[in-house]
Structure formats: C-alpha cells, structure tokens
Amino acid sequence: MTPLASILTRQIAASGPMPLSDYMAACLMHPDHGYYSTRDPLGAAGDFTTAPEISQMYGELTGLALAQAWLDQGAPAPVTLAELGPGRGTLMADALRATRGVPGFHDALELHLVETSPTLRAAQAERLGGLDPTWHDSVATLPEAPLLLVANEFFDALPIRQFQRSGAAWRERVVGLEEGRLVLGLADPAAQAALAHRLEDTEEGDIVETCAPAAAIMAEIGRRIAAHGGAALITDYGDWRSLGDTLQALSGHAPADPFAAPGQADLTAHVDFEALAGAAAPARHSRITPQGVFLERLGITARAQALARGLTGAALDAHIAAHRRLTHPSEMGSLFKTLALYPERGSPPPGLEP
Numbered sequence: 001m002t003p004l005a006s007i008l009t010r011q012i013a014a015s016g017p018m019p020l021s022d023y024m025a026a027c028l029m030h031p032d033h034g035y036y037s038t039r040d041p042l043g044a045a046g047d048f049t050t051a052p053e054i055s056q057m058y059g060e061l062t063g064l065a066l067a068q069a070w071l072d073q074g075a076p077a078p079v080t081l082a083e084l085g086p087g088r089g090t091l092m093a094d095a096l097r098a099t100r101g102v103p104g105f106h107d108a109l110e111l112h113l114v115e116t117s118p119t120l121r122a123a124q125a126e127r128l129g130g131l132d133p134t135w136h137d138s139v140a141t142l143p144e145a146p147l148l149l150v151a152n153e154f155f156d157a158l159p160i161r162q163f164q165r166s167g168a169a170w171r172e173r174v175v176g177l178e179e180g181r182l183v184l185g186l187a188d189p190a191a192q193a194a195l196a197h198r199l200e201d202t203e204e205g206d207i208v209e210t211c212a213p214a215a216a217i218m219a220e221i222g223r224r225i226a227a228h229g230g231a232a233l234i235t236d237y238g239d240w241r242s243l244g245d246t247l248q249a250l251s252g253h254a255p256a257d258p259f260a261a262p263g264q265a266d267l268t269a270h271v272d273f274e275a276l277a278g279a280a281a282p283a284r285h286s287r288i289t290p291q292g293v294f295l296e297r298l299g300i301t302a303r304a305q306a307l308a309r310g311l312t313g314a315a316l317d318a319h320i321a322a323h324r325r326l327t328h329p330s331e332m333g334s335l336f337k338t339l340a341l342y343p344e345r346g347s348p349p350p351g352l353e354p
Helices: 003-015 020-029 056-072 090-098 118-131 193-200 210-230 272-278 291-297 300-308 311-328 329-335
Strands: 080-085 109-114 132-138 147-150 162-164 170-176 181-186 205-211 230-239 248-251 254-256 264-266 336-342
Touching: 003 020, 003 170, 003 181, 003 272, 020 162, 056 090, 056 147, 056 291, 056 311, 080 090, 090 109, 090 118, 090 147, 090 336, 109 118, 109 170, 109 248, 132 311, 147 162, 147 272, 162 193, 181 264, 181 291, 181 300, 193 205, 210 230, 210 336, 230 272, 291 311, 291 329, 291 336, 300 311
Parallel strands: 080 109, 080 147, 109 132, 147 230
Antiparallel strands: 162 170, 162 205, 170 181, 230 336, 248 254, 248 264
8 A cells, every 4th residue: 555545545534535636636746645746757767758758849849839829929028938737848948949040039938837746847947947947836826928838738637526427417426445445436416517518418327527627727828818918739638528437547658547556656537628628718719639630730740851861770760650659640649639729819829720
C-alpha cells in the first residue's frame, strides 16, 4: 500500500466514500505524495510522452500559429504568452525559437507559465530561465492584457466527476473501501440540474463525466480573450461530448489500475470539448480539429522534409516515426483534437476553422 493509499483509506473509513474528483486531486497533487508534486513524469524514464517531447515540430508550428494570430490582430504590445502545464518547457522553447524571425513578436511578449509542480517548475526554469518567465498557480493571476495561450495535455489531468444514469436521475460514482481496498461504488440516485440536457442522448446505465475545474479555467481564459484579444490553442485527447468511463492510469508507459497505487501513476480522462467551448463564452471557439489535420494544415510535412535532409540511419528513422506518431490517424492524429479560442470580431488561428 502506498503512503497516499493509507491516508485515503483512513479518510474514507472515517468520513465515507469520496467523489472521484477528490480522489484524483489527491492522487495527482497531494503536497507530499501526489504524482505531479513528486516527480518529472515525462519521457522514457517517466510514464508518458507528450507531443512536444516527441518532436520539435509540434512546438514550432504551435508557436508560429500563435504568432500569426498576434499579427492578424494588429500585433498588440505588450502581449502575454502563457502556457498551462508547460511540462519541461519543451513546447515553449521550440515555439520561441521558431518565432524569432516574426518582426516585433519577441519584443512584445511577456512569458507566463501556469504550473503548480515544484519539480516541473525547476525543469522549466532550467530551460526557459533566460527568458525571465513569471510562474503562476492559476490563470486568475495572469496579466489583464492580450493573451496568447497554449495548453497541450493539460485539461485531461484535471479531476473529473462521473455520473451513471438511473432513470431520470444520476448516481455519482464514488471511491470507497471493500475489504481494505480502494474501489469504485455508486451513491444514491439524485437529480443533477447540470446534466438535465444529457437525458436526451443517454440511456440507463450510461456514464457521463464532468469537470468543474476545466469549466472555471476556460471561463477565465475566454473572458480575457473576449476583453483584451488574443488566442488560445488547446490540444488534448477526447471528443465533442463526454460519454462513457474514460478514467485511465498510466505507469511506466503502460495501462494501470487507477486504484492500485495512488500517487504512483498518472490519472487522466478524456476531455469534453463541448463543455470547454461552452464555458469559454463570450470568446468564440473554432471547430475541434484532429491533431493530425491541424498540423498538416500548418505545414508539418514540409517542415519534416526540411529537417530530414541532414539525417541518416537511426536518426532519420526516429524522425520519420515522430512525424507519423504526431499525425497518423492510428496514432495521435485522430485521438487528439485541437480547439481554439479567439475574440468575437476575430478569426481562428491558422489551421483551424470557425
């Protein structure tokens, strides 16, 4: 039993089953035993690899798309360039390198990183410290200014609640104890006003997931972009509307039991892009677009060909594999989607449609 499992077991024994959102929050961000609080989870030595870590092309094209959005809106200065959950700072470093040639962009931007993990803040400082970033625990403390924001695999790690349909009501899935083990159970049926519209497209026993933290963050981002201008690029795995149990755990790049070793595995869930887009009003949103389509529209194949010219052997093979992994429908190309936010009188960043 992990140290966090002991803490949660005692808590549930004393107070009763807890919502899945409370369990996820503890597993990921407990100050002493939380997954993100205690480690760098990325890369071969970690538990998963994100698009920016797969190839520099991802960050380069993302940065150029945001820079073009900035130009299309009249190149406001100063402008806040922000990333939610920047990992090791890889995406931002690649984005800034690729945009050096955009006239006036680097002079106008102020770099802000939203990160709560001390371990990852240290990694970001090592890679981006020369650019004088400002760190935040929340989007709420970002400057009131035009905002260019990127969030790659950020929203999937926010705590969710799960509800199972029971007639015209819903039973929340909660974490309890069975013979000393952490297990999922069901609370009593109750009406859920926020899910009234889901009675139209669900059946008995269907599971719907909600994420209040995601909605609050999107509302703040949308308010800022609507008021001050800018754009946000949000890429994650999921679809337009939540349906089914998508909670998953990863440990050592392999699926794991979400309840077997709290604090030792990454917990995520698919993103409900419909809920994200709705929460961001009055900012406008683009259509969600498969990551592969988005990157191809931005010119990833031409960039891949240019980078390949100086490569041979294993390095060339790895480069080709990275391009495929980012774009092919059977890999990340279809599972991951991109959504943009932009002002009412603006247009989506390159690669995306209204």
